[in-house]
Amino acid sequence: MDLKEIQNLIKFVSNSGVAEVKLETGDVKITIKTTLESSAPEVTYVQQAPMAQAMPQVVSVPQVAAPAETAPAAPAADNSKYITVKSPMIGTFYRKPAPDKAPFVEVGSSIGKGDVLCVVEAMKLFNEIEAEISGKIVKILVDDMSPVEFDQPLFLVDPS
Template sequence: MDIKEIQNLIKFVAKSGASEVKLEMDDIKITIKTGSESETTAVQYAPVATHMPQMHAPVAEVKPVAEAAAPAAPAAAENSKYITIKSPIIGTFYRKPSPEKPLFVEVGQTISEGDVLCVIEAMKLFNEIESEVSGKIVKILVDDSSPVEFDQPLFLVDPS
């Protein structure tokens, strides 16, 4: 909308006797107010901004490079000797077959190939996750009743 069209609109509103007219188009918003006592016309012209939802980035703690790299290297080397058992499906991880029964496995327990380690519920079906390796459970990486993703690490096993 150019200035000529706005001026014509102001004249039209003044002649019509309306006290206020609001016009919204794709990219502009115009409000015309006329005062009956003093016969003045005020125009408010504002471009309409499209509001996009703002995405907030996750806040991460920043550490100096030397400090951040030092602890990560020994941890990676330490975990490299262990076998990671990962989730074959998406669902909810459970360490027990039912609330009143004992845990399938605990840290420090020796397991054999084929032993049931946990169940993962997916769409109301409880899938037993069996060990594909023999060894000793070093660490359980997921809390009971937590959601898990496909290929998410569940257990660390020491095969020796």
């Protein structure tokens, strides 16, 4: 290799973003190291700065969300006559007993006490969630095959 080829190789490596390249051809061995290692702490520092700022933003987000929660208060007043069925556990929400079967309930379905509304899978165990009241399904609040948290609302039921 001549000097021009080595210089072109150095330029190529520095533009590629690679930290180190080793090249062996015949009796020539070349190792090119770029200064990317020294820029890595800057990147880490920049990433840490927004993370530190994220904490106050997280605190300020609920303050912003509080007025947003008051806006749905009017629909919540409409929903106050409905009973919310909540998840008794953490898991994955399924509306159907099997992928090829029909859903347990649909919006508008009449349910009775003890009817199966859905299944929540937790640790490979499928737990049937049964209705504790009779009524009519008004709204399904969770998408099929979605993760759910403990006490997360799943359905709105009109008990009348």
